[in-house]
Amino acid sequence: MAESIAWEIKSDYIHSLAQKGIRQDNRAMDEYRPIEVIPNYIPRALGSALVRLGATQVLAGVSMLVGQPYPDSPNAGVLMTGCELVPLASPTFEPGPPDENSIELARVVDRGIRESKAIDFEKLCITEGEEVWMVMLDLHVLDYDGNLFDAAELASTTALWNTRIPKYEDGQIIREEAKEKLPISEKPIECTFAKIGNTIMVDPALEEEKALDARVTFATTDKILCAGQKGGSGSFTREEIDYALDMAFKKGKELRKLVKVI
Amino acid sequence: MAESIAWEIKSDYIHSLAQKGIRQDNRAMDEYRPIEVIPNYIPRALGSALVRLGATQVLAGVSMLVGQPYPDSPNAGVLMTGCELVPLASPTFEPGPPDENSIELARVVDRGIRESKAIDFEKLCITEGEEVWMVMLDLHVLDYDGNLFDAAELASTTALWNTRIPKYEDGQIIREEAKEKLPISEKPIECTFAKIGNTIMVDPALEEEKALDARVTFATTDKILCAGQKGGSGSFTREEIDYALDMAFKKGKELRKLVKVI
Amino acid sequence: MAESIAWEIKSDYIHSLAQKGIRQDNRAMDEYRPIEVIPNYIPRALGSALVRLGATQVLAGVSMLVGQPYPDSPNAGVLMTGCELVPLASPTFEPGPPDENSIELARVVDRGIRESKAIDFEKLCITEGEEVWMVMLDLHVLDYDGNLFDAAELASTTALWNTRIPKYEDGQIIREEAKEKLPISEKPIECTFAKIGNTIMVDPALEEEKALDARVTFATTDKILCAGQKGGSGSFTREEIDYALDMAFKKGKELRKLVKVI
C-alpha cells in the first residue's frame, strides 16, 4: 500500500498530542471508548454477541459441530476460532483468504479463551476417541475503527457464555433442542495498549493504531494472566510492560462486568 | 479487460440492424442457428453428447461415483454439475478456477435439469443414508460462439438420456458392465433470448451476446417452466418477459426433438 | 522474468569455453563436483539425508503415515514424493505452491525410485485393502547451485535406505519404537547431462544449467535403466543420447558407493 500523506500528517499530530499527554478524543490514557455489548445478537445462532467499542463493531458467532478429537486428547472437545476481516468493515480490508492481521487476531483471541481454561473441554466429549463437540467461534468484523483485539475477545467471551449445546441423537444434531449451556467458568478479557512516543494508552482508536510504535495485549481472568502478545515495529521497556500488565488486570475487571448472560 | 474499439463498432452495427428488424446473419428473430447433436460422442464415458449450435460447440460428459447422500435426503442420489470454460474455446477464457460466467452457466444448466424432476433420484439410492449414486455432469466448452446456455442444456439432457449406470458390487464400481439406463423421464430444454435495443431475439450469436442489453433464459419441459434466469445490465418489461416465456415453450418443443437416445 | 544481461554474457562465455572442451571450473566433461552425503542429518526424522554437490545442498526427509491403499493395488504401500523449492535456496525461487520446476524435480526423482522397484511395497501393507504404510518423501532444497535432480535422487535413495518403520499398534503410530528397516533393495542413481553447443557434460553447475540447450537425465540401477527425462528447448541426436546413457551407467556405479547405510 502506498503510504498516504494524510495518515502521516495525522500520525505526527497524534504523536505531538501524546507528548502533551492528550488523546485526540480527549480520553484519559487509561480510558476505554464507550462499550456496548449485545448478547444473542443473532438469535438463531447457538451463541453470539455484538460488541460496539466506539465505532468499532465486532460480531462473534458460535456454531457447534460434531467431529473427531485430536489423537493426543481423545476425551476433549475442540475450539476453533476463525476471523474474517470482511471488506465491508474497512477500505483497507480485501476480500480473500485471511491475511496475517486476521490470523493474528483470531489466534490471540483464541489463546485468551483457551489458556484461561474457561471452557471445560472434557465435558464436550461425546464418545472418547470418536466424537466430540467442536466449538466453532467465528469473528465477523463489521466496522473497523481500531482495537479489534479487545472488542473481539469481549464479543467471544460473551457469545460463549450465552452458547447452548444442541441435542445430539442417533448421529443427528438437533439444533431446535439446544437447552444445555456450554460448560464455561471464566471470563477472559483482553486489554490492548498502544505505545506512541513514550506514552502508553489503552484501547487505541483507529488513528492511534496507525500512529503507534508498539502494541501489547494481555488476556486476564481475575487473578491469572493467560495470554500476551506484543506487536508493532517499536519496542517496550521492562517498565512499560509492567505498567500495561497491571493496567490490564485493572481494566479487565471493569470490562468483565459487561459480559452479560441471558 | 480493456474494451475493444472493434467490439464497440460491431455492437453499434448490431443495434442499428436490430432496429430495422434484421440480424447480421439474416436469421429471423425467433430462429436458432443450425443445430447438430451427437450422442455418445465420448463412447468410453458413461454418458456424453456433443452439441454444435452454429460454431458453438459444447461437450457434456457424465461420470458416476458412489458417495454419501445429503443428510436431508438420505435416500436420494446426487447431481453435481461442473463447467470448465477451457481457454482452448475462446481468446477471452482464462485458465484457472471457474469464474462467475462458468459458475452461472453450470448452475443454470443444473437447475433446468434438477427442477424439471427429469432424474428419479430415489432410484439412485444404493443403501439409504449411506451410499447413493452421484451423477457428475461436466460441461466442456470447446468453441465459444455465443449462447452456451442452450447448447449446454441440450448437450446435458442428451448425455443424461444416454447414460448407463455401472454395476456396483462389493464396494467396487464395474464400469465395463454398465447396462442399466439412468432413470430419466423429462427432457428439459433451455431457450435464451437477447434484448438488443427494443428487439428480442432467440439464440444470440457471439456478436449479439456482446451487444445485448439484457438476457433471459427459460428452462421448460412440455408444459412446465422449471428455471428462469435474467442476466445483463439492462432490463426487461413485463411484456417482453411474457413474449420470451411463450417463445421458450414453442422453441423448446422443437429442440426437444433433437434429444436422440441411442 | 526479465532476462538478465549478466546471465547472457555468462552464457556466451560458457558456450565458447565448451567449444574448446573446457568447463568454467576446469572439470572434465564427465566429472562430478565434490559430493558429500550425510545420512540421518535429521536424526528425529524416520529417515533423512543431506547431499552437498558442489555448493548445491538438498535435504531429503522421510515421514511414514498410515493410509488407504489405491483401489488397484490393495495390498501395496504408497510412495509420495514432494518437493519445496524454498526461497531460502535461491533468489529465483518464489514462495507459493510448487511450480513446474519443483513438480518436474519431484516426479523425476519419484520415478527413479519407484520404477527401480527398490522398495518392496507389498511389505508395507498392514491390512489388505484397508491400511498400508505411506512413505512420504520430502525434498527440501537448501542451496541451489545447479543439478538438483542428481543431488535429490542421491539424498532420497540414502534417506530411504536409512529409514525405519515405526511400530503400529491399536491404530496408533509409535515413532519412538521405530526399529524395523524400510524394505529396500536397489540403489537408483540419477545422472544428468547438459548439452551446451555440441558438448555433453555431466553434473551441470548453475551457470551451465542457465546456458544449456538441452538436458537429459537417466536413472539407473546396476544394470537396468528405470527412468529418463529430456528437458530444455534444444534437442539431442541419437548418438548424444547413446553417449549419455552409457555414461549414466558408469557414473551411476561411482555415485552408488556414496549411499551409506548407518
Place this chain on the structure above:
Amino acid sequence: MGMKSDIELIKDGKRLDGRGVNDLRPITIKAGVLERADGSCYVEWGGNKVLAAVYGPQECLPKHIASPHRAVLTYRYNMAPFSVEDRKRPGPDRRSIEISKISKEALERVVLLEKFPNTMIKVFVEILQADAGTRCAALTAASVALADAGIPMRDLVTACAAGKIGGEIVLDLGKKEDNFGEADVPVAILPHTKEIVLMQMDGQLTPEEYRKALDLSIDGCTKVYELQKKALRERYVEGVD
C-alpha cells in the same frame, strides 16, 4: 425447493407464520449504520439480518479492469459462518458468486456509472442471519447503501420474491416455505418504471402461475420501496439534526 415433508404450508389461506398469501414478512430498513463505509444500510426482513456497505467511487484496482467510459461496479454477497444452521465455511461459494453476478447486473442498470470513468464502486453485503429471501434483502439493502453514499442513480432497485406453496402463489417465502414449497421467483425492479432488472425462477410452474408470481413479486417490490424511501428520509432528517 421441493423437499418432501408432511407439513401443510398453507391452510385456510393462512401460512405457517399466520401471513396471508399477499403479505410480506416484517421489514425494517435503516440507512447509515456504519462508520467506515461511504454508505451503508441494515435490513431486517423476517429472520434475515443483512448489512450492506458501499465504498467509492475510488481508484480502480487492479488497474487493468478500469474503463475510460464508466465506473466498474463490484458486488460481493457473503454469508457469515454462523448465519445458517450448518456452519457456512468462510469464503465465496458457487451460490454466492452467482448471486453476486446477477445482483451486480441489476444495479448496473441504475447507477450512473458513466459519471465516474476510471473508478470503481464497491458494494459489500453480509448476511448475518439467513432466513429465506436473502438475495432480495441484500439487493434492497445495497440499493439504499448506494443512495446513502450519495452515488447518483436513475432509481432505486427494489427486490422481492413470490413463489408457490401448497398449490398457491404467495408473496415472500419464509424458510420452511422455501425448503418445502414448489417454486420461488425472486425479482428486482425499478419502482418507477417497473422494469425488471433481476429475475430468477426455480421449481415447477405453469406459464399462468409464473405470470401470477411475477405480478405478485412486483407488487411486493412496491411495498418494499416505501420502506426504502422511509429509511433514506429518516437518514436525511437525522443527517441535518
Place this chain on the structure above:
Amino acid sequence: MGMKSDIELIKDGKRLDGRGVNDLRPITIKAGVLERADGSCYVEWGGNKVLAAVYGPQECLPKHIASPHRAVLTYRYNMAPFSVEDRKRPGPDRRSIEISKISKEALERVVLLEKFPNTMIKVFVEILQADAGTRCAALTAASVALADAGIPMRDLVTACAAGKIGGEIVLDLGKKEDNFGEADVPVAILPHTKEIVLMQMDGQLTPEEYRKALDLSIDGCTKVYELQKKALRERYVEGVD
C-alpha cells in the same frame, strides 16, 4: 507401468488388439476444426480423442514475462473430467503440469519465436477421451495446430512412444499395455533431422532394449508425420475451395 496381471499382452507376435509389434493404432488427424482459435487440430489415435488450439502471436500478459528477444510460448495439457474412468477433478494436476512443461520445451525447438518478440503464443490441448499415449497425441496435434495458425516453424514436431510388453519391444502402447507392461518410452522428434526434442522413459529396460525402443519410436514418428502432412494438405485444399 508394471501393475500385476495374468493378461498375456502378446502372443505369437500379436497384441491384444491384433496389432503386430511395429504397428501403430489407427490415427486420424484433421486441421482447422475450431472457429475461435487461430489454429486448431483434432486427433483420434486409438481410443484417444484430442483437440488442440493455438492463439497468437498476441500481446504478452502478464507483461513482466514478456521477452524483447522472442515470443513466449505456453502449453497447457488438460484432461476433461470424463476423459478417464475415474472422473478427473478439473484443473491442472502434477502430471499435467509436467507434461505441459516438457511439451512446451519440445515446441520451443521448432517455433521461430525470435520472429515475434514481446508477444505470446498459447497452445491449449484438451484430452477428451484418454487411451494410452495422450502426451504424444497431444503434442502431435499441437504441432499441426501451430502450422494451421500460420506460425512459422523450422519443422513439425512429431511424437510417438515405444515400450516393452511381455518381454518384447513394441510400438505405441495401448491402455492395457501401458498399465501392465514393463516400460514406456514416449519420444518426439523433428522429422527432417531426427533430432530428439522430447524423451521420457519409465519402467525397466536394459540399455540395449532402450536403444531398440528409441529406434522404434523414431520409426513411429516418421509414420505419424505423414498423417500430419496429409491433414495440413487437406486443410489447405479445403481452404482454397
Place this chain on the structure above:
Amino acid sequence: MGMKSDIELIKDGKRLDGRGVNDLRPITIKAGVLERADGSCYVEWGGNKVLAAVYGPQECLPKHIASPHRAVLTYRYNMAPFSVEDRKRPGPDRRSIEISKISKEALERVVLLEKFPNTMIKVFVEILQADAGTRCAALTAASVALADAGIPMRDLVTACAAGKIGGEIVLDLGKKEDNFGEADVPVAILPHTKEIVLMQMDGQLTPEEYRKALDLSIDGCTKVYELQKKALRERYVEGVD
C-alpha cells in the same frame, strides 16, 4: 501448553534433560553457511535445527508494496515437512503466518530500513528439525544472517523463552516441557538497550510469575547474544583468511 501427563518435569531442581532451572540447552551458531543467499546462518539449539537466509536489499516486487521512505522487510518462517513427528503439510499455516508477522516486526526495530528506500529485504527461515522454541531460534538465526549479509542494524535481535513447569519458572523450555508445562513466554530483545521487541505469553501465570519469567528470558537472551557475536567473529576471521 497444559497437556495432562504424569511426567514429573522437574525434581530436586533438575529438569528431564538434567538442566537446572536457569540453564539454556546447548546452542551452536554458524554464520555464512549458504552459497546463494546474501547472508545466512545455521543454528542448532537443543534439538532444533534452523537455517536462515537473507536476500537484499533488492528491487521491491510487487512494486505497489514499495515505500519511498524505507525498505520493505519480509520474514518467512517455514517448517520442513519432516521437521515434526506428524508430517507437516508444505506451505504456510496459521501458526507460521503469525510467527512470521511478529518476527518481522521485531526485526523492523533494528534494521536501518530508511537507508534503502524502494527496496526489499527478505528473510527466510527454515525449521529443519523442531524441538520447542523454534521461533526464538529462528529469530536469533535471522538476526545473524542479516548481519552476515552486511545489512546495517542498530543492534542484533536476540530471542529466548522462559516458562513455568512443575510450578517453577525455568529458562528455555524443551519439547516435553512445552507440551506438559504450564506457561511459555518467548521474548526477543535488543541486547544493548534491553528493549523488548517480541513478547508472547500463553498458559497460566500470576503477574509475579510473569515478571520473573520475563526477567529470566532476558537473562537467557544475554547469553545467546554472546554466541551470536562469536559466530559473527568466526565468520569475519574466516572471511579474511
